[in-house]
Amino acid sequence: MNRRRKFIVGGVVIAAALGYMIYAGVTQSAVYFVTPAELQAAPVPGKAYRLGGMVVPGSLKWEPRSLDLSFTLSDGTATVPVRHKGTPPDLFGEGRGAVLEGNWTADGYFKATLIMAKHSEEYKAPHDGNRAGYRELIKTLRGDGR
């Protein structure tokens, strides 16, 4: 019986440790997916976000010497100014969808640390900028399926 208890205690300890590690991992690295409208509604400086939207045509500025990239991301209702240090990824461009990881700064812009261009085969960027198109876009970016 004593032996059995040892194994049970061992199991409980392992389960508890795993539970704690997962809990700590989630609280430390959870990233909220927001749209520009959701971000503008309640921006928290310093908090990590995953921001999805479309790069507004005409807003993209790229300075090769200093590696400064800036553009505006939109979801059709609100826009967010974005700055990034480094070359934009392949398949990134104006009028295309993108998901950014980074945080909101107190200076009023989104500092992107990672840019992911979205290039699923079915998705076509909504060129007319209508609401339905943006909704589709956001759905695709969030990964809600078709």
Add this chain to the structure above:
Amino acid sequence: VTADLGYGMTLVALGLAVYGGLAAGLGARTGRLALVESAQHAAVGVFVLVTSCFALLTYAFLTFDFSVRYVATNTNLGTPFYYRITGVWGALEGSIILWSWMLALYTIILIVRHRVGARELYPWALATMLGILAFFLLVMTVAAPPFQRQVPVPPDGRGLNPLLEDTGMITHPVALYLGFTGFTVPFAFAMAALITGRIGDTWLALTRRWTIVAWYFLSLGLLIGGWWSYHVLGWGGYWAWDPVENAAFMPWLTGTAFLHSVMIQERRRMLRLWNISLVILTFGLTLFGTFLTRSGVIASVHAFTQGSIGMLFLSFLALVLLTALGLVAWRWETFRSEGELDSVVSRESAFLLNNVLLIAAAFTVFFGTVFPLLSEAVRGVKVSVGAPFFNQVNVPLFLSLVFLMGVGPLIAWRRASLENLRRNFLWPVALGIVAAAAAFALGVRSLLAALTFATTVFVAVTIGLDFTRATRARVRLGESILPAMGGLLLRHNRRYGGFIVHLGILIIALGVMGSHAWSVQTETTLHRGETAELAGYRFRFDGLTAVEESNHFKVIGAFTVSNGKVLGVLRPAKKFYPQEQAPIAYVDYRLGLREDIYLVLGDFARDGSQATVKLQVNRLVSWIWIGGLVLTLGALLAILPERHKSA
């Protein structure tokens, strides 16, 4: 015509598979051998038909038959010969054909190998295989038909996804699918064991080598995937904890657990329920992976075609799990094991702990992957966890697993005495500590790195110790050293194959640790003739050239790399495919045992006067591939037929 012929053959194959499955099941129930034989004929028919479908589709690719929609969307007149063949499984529909073909092939091998000698289990295993095959053929007819007519026939096709134009793409899916489908056979025998109530050790003995084969291919697939990611995707990494990678990694973890727990059942007649559950779980995870990647429920950087196929896989997964669990519940009474754990300090507990940790890792990966779904369902917000989560939780688990790799194979069965522990572990532990101290003295200040060094050295010494002792024992019996070693490897190939796999894992662990801890990178824009510096290397930008290839246009940058003396010119490029809206990076690198120099071309001025480039010096990455090679060699050794027959 091609499309109709292919579709027709798929339908007939589906009919035959359904018939064969039913016939095998009925034959097993009633004991009528004629029915089982008829099912075998049906299985052969299915194999011939699926092979023909595959050949037909390949032929359509080679001849640019754009009247088949799948060909038209995945190739064009510029696609080189080589990639027209691999293009066959470059997208969803083709990969389902490949999958079905492998299942059919495994079914044939199963018939050849087990028709005689496994009287009780064989018909049910055959029925299960054919049932699963029928599901895949159903997918091929309704959800992802590769043979669909394209009307009107376009003059040219759309072309293959440029990222797939790579040698890794030939072997990666093939190995991965051979691994996935390979686990179907142990699953089929587990089902047969449950149905017949013979849940003893026969099904395990029959599927031992099947499991190692499946594990071998799955490992190979994961390794090639990492290599492809490293040298094609151009982000300088080999593993991103992307949902698609996780989908393949989860069955690897549970499969690895199964590979180990089987040994306890063989030796001590314990863990029967556990083993059956692991096989069900592993097979279930291969289906779950396909559901995950093909349904679009989880956003992934891998762009896969999505469709109704996700729901189909989910339904089938539910059916499989419910059936399996129902059978387990039905046979509950027979699961009482004969053996019992004697002591906490024993080989059984080491293996048990190994299993618990592997399952914990699989759960962590699962949890992190579906976390966005969970959080949305529970709290209505989409929250995801990224690579930091997976690393943070898994690193302690993996390090403990590596440690157990040293303990498990040497510690005594049942109950380890102090003498046994001292004899086997005194030196390894001492040398492990020395290694950590040496690393510290050499300037390593990361706790994780020191721990990794200590554990890997500990495990390596246990392996060396065991092998030397065994060799010495044989030498004492009059053999000379080399034949003694060779004899050990061949006669105890499973044990020493396992050891070699462990060595491979150690090497991989060092590579992963080194690349995480010591890689450096920078990004910069250079004028022609200008130089940048990183980690003691100088990179001079020498200009751009443009080349026209058969199906794309390529802009190539030239960078002279030197560290005191000139090491060579690296030429990262950007490829422009007419069917793609944006260019694709083509990385260039100089691999080395100590470090890789890795260049990615970014933006550039059209006149070639300046270019932005990402410079990386990635440390110890090569050891991941070397370790992978060692691992696969070990697995191959373990697959060889067992020569010695003793308890």
